[in-house]
Amino acid sequence: MSEKNNTIGVAVIGLKMGRAHLEGYRNDPRTKILAVCDTDTELLGRIREEFGVETAVTGYRELLNNPDIGIISVATPDFIHAEQCIAALKAGKDVLCEKPMTADLDEALKIVKVVRETGRKFMIGQVCRYAPGFVLAKKMVERGEIGELYLVESEYAHSYKDCPGTGDWRKDPRREPFIGGGCHAVDLLRWVAGNAEEVFAYANHKCLTDWPVNDCTTAVFKFAGGVIGKVMVSIGCIRPYTMRSVFYGTEGTIICDNTSPQIQLCSRKNYRVHPEFATFPVDIKSHNVGDEIADFLDCITGDKPVVANELEGAITVATCLAAVESVASGMPVKVREVR
Numbered sequence: 001m002s003e004k005n006n007t008i009g010v011a012v013i014g015l016k017m018g019r020a021h022l023e024g025y026r027n028d029p030r031t032k033i034l035a036v037c038d039t040d041t042e043l044l045g046r047i048r049e050e051f052g053v054e055t056a057v058t059g060y061r062e063l064l065n066n067p068d069i070g071i072i073s074v075a076t077p078d079f080i081h082a083e084q085c086i087a088a089l090k091a092g093k094d095v096l097c098e099k100p101m102t103a104d105l106d107e108a109l110k111i112v113k114v115v116r117e118t119g120r121k122f123m124i125g126q127v128c129r130y131a132p133g134f135v136l137a138k139k140m141v142e143r144g145e146i147g148e149l150y151l152v153e154s155e156y157a158h159s160y161k162d163c164p165g166t167g168d169w170r171k172d173p174r175r176e177p178f179i180g181g182g183c184h185a186v187d188l189l190r191w192v193a194g195n196a197e198e199v200f201a202y203a204n205h206k207c208l209t210d211w212p213v214n215d216c217t218t219a220v221f222k223f224a225g226g227v228i229g230k231v232m233v234s235i236g237c238i239r240p241y242t243m244r245s246v247f248y249g250t251e252g253t254i255i256c257d258n259t260s261p262q263i264q265l266c267s268r269k270n271y272r273v274h275p276e277f278a279t280f281p282v283d284i285k286s287h288n289v290g291d292e293i294a295d296f297l298d299c300i301t302g303d304k305p306v307v308a309n310e311l312e313g314a315i316t317v318a319t320c321l322a323a324v325e326s327v328a329s330g331m332p333v334k335v336r337e338v339r
Contacts, residue, residue, distance in 0.1 A: 006030075007029070007030060007032045008030060008031050008032070008070040008071055008297070009032055009034040009069045010025045010034060010035075010069065010071045011033075011036065011055075011063045011066075011069045011071070012035075012037070012072075012073045012075060013038070013060045013072060013084055014038060014076035014077075014098070015038040015043050015044065015047045016043075016075070016166060018038075019047070020290075021075055021289060023289070023290070024289045024293035025073075025293060026051060027290060028293060028294060028297060030301060031071070031297065033053050034066070034068055034069055035054070035055035035056070035057065037056070037057050037063060041058065043166075060087070064087060064088065069093060070300075071093060071300070072084075073095075073096045073098075074095060074097045075098045075125075076098075077169040078100055078102065078103045078174075078179070078180050079102070079103050079104075079174045081097055081098070082104070085101075085111050085122070089111075089115060092118070092120065094120050094121040094300055095121075095122050095123070096125060096292075096293070097123070097124055097313070099125050099127070099313075099316075100124075100183040100313070100316065101310070101313030103175060103179050104317075105314070105317055105318050105336065105338075108313060108317045108318075108338075109338070111313070111314070112310045112338075115310045121299055121306055122309060122310045123292070123295075123296045123299070123308050124312060124313030125289070125292060125308075126184070126188075126191075126312070126316065127289060127292055128187060128258065129188075129307075129308055130285070130288040130295070131285055131286060131287075132283045133256040133260065133262075133263045134188060134245070134258060137247060137254045140254055141192055144251075145249075145251070145252060145267055146248070146249030146251050148250045148251075149248070149249050150226070150227060150228065150248055150250060151227070151229070152227060152247050153189075153231075153245060153246045154185035154188050154189050154231055154232075154244070154246075155185060155233070155234075155243060155245070156181045156182045156184050156185045156231075156233045156234070157233075157234050158235060158241045159235065159238065159239070160208065160211075160215075160235040161207075171212065173212040173213060176213055176214075176324050177213055177214070177233055177235045178233050178320055178327075179317065179320040179321065182217065182233035182320060183316050183317070185231045185232075185233065186231055186316055186320050187316040188245060189223075189229050189231065190315065190316060193223045193225075193229060194223055194227070195223065195315060195319075195335070196222065196229065196319050196335050197222050197223065197334065197335055198332050198333065198334050198335065199219050199221045199322045199323045199326050199332065199335065200331075200333075201220070201323040201327045202327065203216060203327040204216050207235075207236025207237070211236075215235050216233065216234045216235075216236065216237075217232070217233045217324075217327060218231070218233075219231045219323040231323070241286075242257050243257055243259075243286075244257045251269070252268055255277070258286040259284060260282075260284065261281060261282065261283075261284055262279045262281050262282060264277040264280075265277065265279075265280060295307075311339075318335055318336045318338050319335050321336075322335045322336065
């Protein structure tokens, strides 16, 4: 933190998704954007000018020795997160890493180890935890408005046909869609229902046939406490993006997503003859990076523990990988325990 103006210097690596991070930091008086990094020099130049950033580099290691940078956001492709996060942590920076934390559990565990060794703050950007509809749904579950959970469902339906990413990084065979995009839905269900113990999954490849990975996966999870869960991931679907989610309890049902201005609740206590849904208005903030960043800054400035921390990130990776393994083996797979 700068002694001159009491702000934290920030750098952002990866400026496609990183743009949302930049907007979040720009809107928070506790931070000052000092540097940006991207291998796309044209994008780098535009962002530098738009946000008035002094330092713009193509190599992230150039940022690590700058003592004025206290936070680094890592918003690059999934399979290089670990290298950049570990380097930033070892350089004494607090790190906000885009989801998924990694696509490899051993790498995720290395990040966990380094966070513990360095004592730095680390947040994984599972932004569904900040979408207003999902936040309200979780509160309703916690208040007991639908009784005891017994079934939870979520989906990640997002057509990638016309958005393969800069340099086609989303088409890279190292990026399994159930981890890269599906981690949103998996983490959401974990956040509401607790950790999954076992999974069985099927996948097919009928939409994006020129891509090297399965484009649709459905996984059934057994959660702690006997809750059943289902996650569907489709990256070749013909429909608008959605993460429609449903939470079934012994006393009611919640239907919600991150793209609608309302969520629905049907509870036993609120109907007399026929079941019906009541609606509750919510803001539409499908990728609420601003609140995510504000929460991270609260943790740093107030020295509070991060909830969406390195361990949470690693457990979500382990849960997703168990589903991928089940597809390959055709058998149920236990989720590897992460501590």
